[in-house]
Amino acid sequence: MxxxxxxxxxxxxxxxxxxxxxxxxxxxxxxxxxxxxxxxxxxxxxxxxxxxxxxxxxxxxxxxxxxxxxxxxxxxxxxxxxxxxxxxxxxGFYRFAASDTASESFRPKALSYVLASGLIAAIIGPQLVKLTDTFF
Structure with a gap:
């Protein structure tokens, strides 16, 4: 975008x-x-x-x-x-920050959450544009 x-x-x-x-x-x-x-x-x-x-x-x-x-x-x-x-x-450095600050047991999930958030944003973003195209 x-x-x-x-x-x-x-x-x-x-x-x-x-x-x-x-x-x-x-x-x-x-x-x-x-x-x-x-x-x-x-x-x-x-x-x-x-x-x-x-x-x-x-x-x-x-x-x-x-x-x-x-x-x-x-x-x-x-x-x-x-x-x-x-x-x-x-x-791109957010994944390293998530890896550095998460506990050893939570590290894989933290990285998954950071990387999945980009995918979620890619899906939700265009839908928000469609919903708000008449606002301006």
């Missing part, structure tokens, strides 16, 4: 239609640039700081995107997309 919306927003903001998918590229670039440093930070320091950075970049990307829609600037949207990529890159 993020990639579809980024492409549609890029199409409406870009002066040249050829650049419509640049926000998607910025999301992937942000994820690529952040994955290794986030992994090192969470491994050497602590996961809590890595998840704080995730939240920070998610909020920063959201704020920049809101500002961008106010001023209608494609450049600001690319920056927001880059921050969103950092946010998305760190979601």
């Amino acid at each position: 993020v990639f579809i919306m980024a492409g549609l927003a890029g199409q409406s903001l870009a002066k040249n239609i050829c650049f419509a998918t640049m926000p998607i590229s910025c999301i992937v670039l942000g994820a690529m640039l952040a994955s290794d440093p986030l992994s090192n930070l969470m491994q050497k320091v602590e996961r809590k700081k890595g998840f704080f950075l995730r939240t920070f970049f998610g909020a920063l990307g959201g704020l920049i995107a809101v500002y961008e829609f106010y001023v209608q600037s494609f450049g600001w949207f690319l920056l927001a997309s880059l921050c969103t990529g950092v946010f998305i890159a760190s979601q």
